[in-house]
Amino acid sequence: MAQLSAQDYEQVLIFLHGLYAPDSLADWPIHLPVQVSKLVAADISGCCKINFPQSQFIDGTSIPKMPHEQILEVSNQYLHEHPFATHYLETGDCRAYKLSDFVTEPQLHRMEGVYQKFLRPMGMEEQLKLTLPDDNSNTVDVLVLFRNERSFTERDRTILNLLLPHLMQARRTAQVFSQVHRENQQLRNSLNIAGGIVISKEGHIQFMTRKAEQWLQQYFPFKRLGQALPDYLQRWVNYQKSFFARYGTLLKPRLPLKIEQEGKQLTARFVADPDQDQYLLLLEEHQQPKLSAEDFELLGLSKRESEVLYWVAKGKENLEIATILHVGVTTIRKHLEHIYQKLEVKTRASAIVEALKRLGKLNYE
The missing domain is CATH 3.30.450.80 (Transcription factor LuxR-like, autoinducer-binding domain)
Structure with a gap:
């Protein structure tokens, strides 16, 4: 050497x-x-x-x-x-x-x-x-x-x-x-596809993909996006954080936040990372499922029952539905009774929910 x-x-x-x-x-x-x-x-x-x-x-x-x-x-x-x-x-x-x-x-x-x-x-x-x-x-x-x-x-x-x-x-x-x-690149790509926002324990935005920022600007009214989330979304996040703080990892998965706009739906999911003192919001946008009276016929409802349930799902009252279908209100009530029996429910709201569930058009995580 x-x-x-x-x-x-x-x-x-x-x-x-x-x-x-x-x-x-x-x-x-x-x-x-x-x-x-x-x-x-x-x-x-x-x-x-x-x-x-x-x-x-x-x-x-x-x-x-x-x-x-x-x-x-x-x-x-x-x-x-x-x-x-x-x-x-x-x-x-x-x-x-x-x-x-x-x-x-x-x-x-x-x-x-x-x-x-x-x-x-x-x-x-x-x-x-x-x-x-x-x-x-x-x-x-x-x-x-x-x-x-x-x-x-x-x-x-x-x-x-x-x-x-x-x-x-x-x-x-x-x-x-x-x-x-x-x-890290794979994570960023995944976040970009879904739209990701990383939030500190104090509630400040630490990282946000471009797609997530575009969706926030589209779905939430606010003057300027800074370090904090829009007020409505921040209140929902605080609610999720309070459940996590109370129950920790034993907490069951929470239902996502869903916001509809012009035929589209934005879904926000809350993910907690206790090891990093961070929270993650995953945003996804979907086209709202189009619904027709014919869809309800797949559940075993008659053509007229399907038409009645379709207008119920559109928020119409019995008198309005009777006028649209050119029948009496008593006939509409009778169709609703048959619908309740076939779907095994007791109310208008539960009939809509059950029908959408069976059609696979309702996310009920």
Whole structure:
């Protein structure tokens, strides 16, 4: 192991400080070779993903002077003859190695794939690599530095080996970071579809999707939407919070708030998150189900009974229905008695509710 200077250690500390920055983790394959080449000078640097047991080059950062498709083709055709692949398969050794550790210059120049079809077209004569295995698969990330002459030193090797455990931990962190980012994006997408509003324990809006804001402006009259919900919706939320505070997780699911407007219906559902001291409102908009007298015939009502119940559902009184249907009020009362018997109810309101339930047009969660 080479002795590093105070300047070397200072540069390594600066590198490690930036290694875990969110931007670096998000663009790990691009960020890593660029930053490492500031510590160990290289003419070309790159990071590739390889499955050594299957001799498969999966992907890698772009390299000047060679199209990506050509890199894939040459690497997959000749990966098995590369000294790095042979050494890793035999030993599992992840430390930094140079090509010159395994082959002399004349031997390298006689290699058809590694040199004649890969290094020589790029004008490179030497590689220095560091292997980062994946705990969950056979694939490895390989950091590769190229030079146009065999000039990598033991100081360069020592720095890479010093970085190895940090790079492996940063790669794990990057994977977790990416997973969290994907999950957050999925959550935001879901909230955008449904319309989501996150409310603090104090009742302030912490996050609201654009669709939720549009629906609030459409369904609730208010002058300006700030940190608080519109008054009517806020009163409903406070009512839901009072039930949750009283019963906690034992509380049964509450009925959603439903508001109708111009043939559409906005549904608001209240979700409590006691661990985060937050509340979530999920908003959905639906077209109101269109209702016709013929629908009620599906329940076994006669044509005339269905017409009577249809107008009852429209809020008409018996006299109004009798006028519309050109019959007497006594006839309407008799039809209603038959409707009550068939639906097993006793009142006009319960007849409407029961009919809509049976037709699947009423949400009775």
